[in-house]
Amino acid sequence: MSFPLLTATAVAPALGAVVTAAVPAAQRAAAKWVALGFSLLTLALAAVVLVRFDPGGARFQLTESHAWIKDFGVRYELGVDGIAVALIALTAVLIPFIILAGWHDADPLEGARPNSRWRPTQGFFALILMVEAMVVISFEATDVFLFYIFFEAMLIPMYFLIGGFGDRAGGRSEEETATQRSYAAVKFLLYNLAGGLIMLAAVVGLYAVTADELGTGTFSLQEIVQARAGGHLDMASSTERLLFLGFFFAFAVKAPLWPLHTWLPNAMGEATAPVAVLITAVVDKVGTFAMLRFCLQLFPEASKWATPAIMILALISIIYGALLAIGQRDIKRLIAYASISHFGFIILGIFAMTTQGQGGATLYMVNHGVSTAALMLVAGFLITRRGSRLIEDYGGVQKVAPVLAGTFLIGGLATLSLPGLAPFVSEFLVLVGTFSRYPAFGVIATVGIVLAALYVLILYQRTMTGPVKAEVRSMPDLRVRELVVVAPLIALLIFLGVYPKPLADIVNPAVDHTMSVVDKKDPRPDHPVTDAGWFTYSPKSDGASHDGASGGAK
Amino acid sequence: MSGTLAAAASTTSTGEALQFWVLGTVAVIGALCTILMHKAVHSALCLAGTMIVLAVFYLANGAYFLGVVQIVVYTGAIMMLFLFVVMLVGVTAADSLKETLKGQRWLAALCGLGFGILLCAGIGNASLTTWNGLGQANAGGNVEGLAALIFTKYVFAFEITGALLITAAVGAMVLTHRERTERARTQREQSEARVRTGRNVPPLPAPGVYARHNAVDIPGLLPDGTPSELTVNATLRGRGQIRDVSTDALAELAALEQRSQRWLGRKARDTGKKAEDTAEPEHGENGENGENGQNGENTAGANSRGAAK
């Protein structure tokens, strides 16, 4: 029994949350540093995971398994595949930036009398770390029940983060802001709880089915997958479909899929920018990740059965989200709708059931996290400067704060997936993967590219260019802290856009495995022009440089 | 003790059957009276009756110990406790049977009916055929049998009930105990207070004295013949149990005259009128009494009606 690395990765932020919350009220600054320190510790541990993980190795690595609730066969089972590793890395990377960006978001308002018992600053950072811990462990859990617990528990800190630490720059009266904020928080909670409860029913149902079929009920993903592969466990197709829908509903709410998306704009609009990033870049990823890990692998047949409907919903999300983003007047809501559109792409890629689609979707999760973080955090800096979220309150910022405008533009270009930046790679992979199986869907989704350009550039034009508005004339440019937040994210965007191979090599085996579980093969091209198997074609170069990824068509 | 033998048999003796039907009727009537009587006191008495009947049934069922306990503890102690509390609390508006909640009666009736029918139906289709009576169970004596069980099988429950009783006693004390915050006022202080206020400086006047019964509930008459409320205990006043005898004399006089008239064989009409005339200036209720007189009611009836007011 070696050192429980995964547990440590999840425990570190949890511990950090406790310590941060315990910091006495007076030392507000200390709490921030403590939180930052623990998030960096988590980052270090995640880096160790990344290093220890061997892409070519077993499906699940660094596994830990202990009996937990014997009577119900619930086990404390952790293990990571390439997809999980990538997403854990993303989470660990983003949290420190989120904490840094939110450095002053939870400071007491001017004139608010210092209350000895209520400690908003400590609470804010503690909650963020708590969310990180739960997200990380739900990426690691290979036991359905364990996953479910943290999938749901995540809502509690998120609820308080949204409802308790809303955006002060509403441009509205204080009490209206408060009502809006609580509305958003409750909406978020109710939506996700509804999804979670349905999922709970499905989880119990899964246990019942396994108990019937295998004798002893189990929640272990691997056991169930093996049993299905071995033919010991054959569900009635109706049962499987019901269970699948139960799981998928919860995940579709979490990763907002049309028409379950309306909570996201409210939540992201009312929360502070860092929390909004936390929602869309970290927490929502659990939903898409779980589709890939649980929906597809537990219920392959049902997944294939539901694919057309889900693809259509995803398409609607893409176009619909983009169109609504164009129509928004509120910067943060605009970004939220853009995220909805992007989640449409991710889901499209997952259910395209091709190596490119799913690989692309996984990369998309990471890239979207980084790009949205960049865009949203810069937007947050902008909003805190001017104190308004409405687009028409800005204009000509580029002239007074060129660096801010530049970073904002880069974030926007990443959002419209400009080649050379990370999101392009993933988006194109998703499109190709979709196109190669469902050409029509691929073509329609491609329209999303144009719409993305529209909403990003309109946003940039209205806020950054044109004559300088009087209100923004005295706007300061990015400060050092803010640069420290943004610059690494942009560097990451560029690196992953130019050289995504390392990430792809980590992800590919996992994707191939998923494909084999679902028992789908990439469609062969009509006239493959190949020397040895069309999928290892590479002009004038040995295929050795490609051994990172074994073709899905094998 | 006719139940002793019958307790063993699967079907009871006719004696017990008779006893059941008679006393059962009594018990049901008692129960109904309990929930239908206006006054709490009457309810309590009816309940006591029902309990006694039940005690008899216990005995008939071979539960001698319980029968006795029922009489001693329930009918003796608990019901008396009830009566004490009734005395303590006295009369309240709650005594009226007028329903205030809308539809409560109907719901109650409906539920009761359904409940009873269902219960009986349940008992009915429970096949209770073989009655192996308490013959050998009570062979060593009922009390000994109970004792054996209590101190072996149910000893813990027994101890716990002991604890429960103690708790209850303490609880009752705690609940009813009232901390006296200020010193009790001495008689001197009270008299001084009376003098200070100047209202009825002397001690309260005594109730009126009347030859025929306990006079506590009869107000003393003031010099002008009107009864003085002060003379009667407040509780009786509150219960409206003051007996007004101010008109009895006149009523009797009227009755006397009637009899004499009848005896003299004269027409009762005009004298009756005269009697009314004589009665007229005296008191409001006079005429009524006069009619009473004509209906030939005796004074006791009049008195009782006076009491009923």
Place this chain on the structure above:
Amino acid sequence: MNPVNYLYLAALLFTIGAAGVVIRRNAIVLFMCVELMLNACNLAFVTFSRLHGNLDGQIIAFFTMVVAAAEVVVGLAIIVSVFRSRHSASVDDASLMKL
């Protein structure tokens, strides 16, 4: 006669008691009705012990009596204190449980 009639009687008394609980407003009478119900149960127990030919039923009845006694004591004490505080023994006056 079949001793099961005792059970019917018990059922009847119990129902009457329940009805009384529902329709009477005077807390004391209400308590009496509860006592009536308990007694009905006791009768049933006793009859059952006759049915089964062992004394457990009577034991239960005995315990019921004890508990009933305790309940009455506490309950009446509550009634008295309530009456002291608000000069009423009507259960409808204590209707603070509404929202």
Place this chain on the structure above:
Amino acid sequence: MENLIGLLVAAPLLGAALLLCGGRRLDGKGHYIGTVLAAASFVIGAVLFAEMLGRGEHDRALHSKVFSWIPVGGFRADVAFQLDQLSMTFVLLITGVGTLIHIYSIGYMEHDERRRRFFGYLNLFLAAMLLLVLADNYLLLYVGWEGVGLASYLLIGFWQHKPSAATAAKKAFIVNRVGDVGLSIAIMLMFTTFGTFTFAPVLTNVDHASEGKLTAIGLMLLLAACGKSAQVPLQSWLGDAMEGPTPVSALIHAATMVTAGVYLITRSGAIFNAAPDAQTAVVTVGAVTLLFGAIVGCAKDDIKKALAGSTMSQIGYMILAAGLGPIGYVFAIMHLVTHGFFKAGLFLGAGSVMHAMNDEVDMRKYGALRKYMPVTFVTFGLGYLAIIGFPGLSGFWSKDKIIEAAFAKGGTEGWILGGAALLGAAITAYYMTRVMLLTFFGEKRWVPDEAGQEPHPHESPSSMTIPMMVLAVGSVFAGGLFSLNDSFLKWLEPVTGHSHGDSPLSAAAVTGGTMVVLLIGVALAWMQYGRRPVPRTAPRGSLLTRAARRDLLQDDFNHVALVKPGQYLTRGLVYVDHKLVDGVVNGTAAGVGGLSGRLRKLQNGYARTYAVSMFGGTAVLIAATLLMRAV
């Protein structure tokens, strides 16, 4: 040698990185860094060119794989460069003209405080453009493709404080994005057809694929080309793009970027050869655009917009030629290069004129500038002669060939295309003469600018004139040089292939025809603008004129057909999202709330009511148990 190819791209990229991240400390010398790096790239190109000439004409292609970019399953995209004669031609054009324009900009942007940024953007553009022409697969080409789009976006909107500039930039990017959709779909189609999208395997295995697929790919590529090269129906952005600084218009929107579409089609020649329907579409687009642009060019009074129209039209020629297949590829590229020279020269001249007339762009307010700025006049004039195809100058050689090739297409199609090309030549002569006359001849029609100061034109500094001279030289001799015993044809043939169509007319006839229409056009223009004085404010003009002034109503059409409905759609969707999708949820919530409000009434607080419910509940329970027993 292969590694040098990477350097070609790396040099300007480094420049862009330095200048954009360098911060204010580089403001002083930023423009030199940019220029030097551009020049370095040109030098590398020249070295490679020399080395390439040294090799036999069939093994001239160089290939260098830098690293594997996106390997996912069967999807293999490498960052790999391929340098053959075609790419080399572009490399020299881009770096050469690019360097010249860098030099020019040093003077032109002297007074702009954001000059460092400007040069950063220019370098970024060079890098992207080189990546575009050097890529060995379509996906990498796509990167360059969008990269130049980004650079053009940044440069058109360089003067962001002008809302018109910002809007024009946005418009350019969006319209280009529409074209990019075509390119990306084409790549997907190639992937599903061939399992790869690398040039070599795709283009060599075209014959395996079905014609339908190839036609689809071809059309998608054509869409992309239309977007980037401002061809009908995606041409509307080019006119507005003139909002950018003039060097930008010269480099990006005349010489290099807008010709990327021609490169794409020529590069994908194999596909088009195998898909005649796609070719027909290409030539149609080309023919239509060359007339369209020419007509627009005639009506514009803004000198840069007039030149933009001409650019459109000239690229129409190239597209037409490229659409003709092996007959035309070479001439398309040849015209592209010569056009790169003279059109860049013309724009620089225009820029010089504007520089002198304190940024006045209306030609009707110029006039008689020839004696004030002789160098500009001469260089501009040479460029003018070149573009109208004056015998002996560059334009003559290249355009004439294209017209011949158009006729050589054969059949009625050939006649139509040839006719269109001829007509285009005539109109070209007309509007270019018009520009010339309005700007340099006639009497002064100058007006004071907003600041109220009279323009006193002067010759531009040498940093601006020298590039103009160089380009003028190029526009005079390049064509002749290329045509000298068909050197250019021989140079490109290994890549594009070549075939002589059977022209119904002899070359001489075509040339003669061209000369005739040319004279007609010049004469018309002279009669209209040369003889009688030109009014300062444009006359109302004929219907066609007015339409042409509005880009033949293209923008209006877009506005009515796309923009307005789009706005209504988005507004409607916002409403729907708020009322319908969200309303359902909130409605449910409200319903539950109301229901609970009613249920709350049951809690009246009377213990006896609760007792009744308990009583009833017990009854129900008993009933239930009994029923269970009974069942």
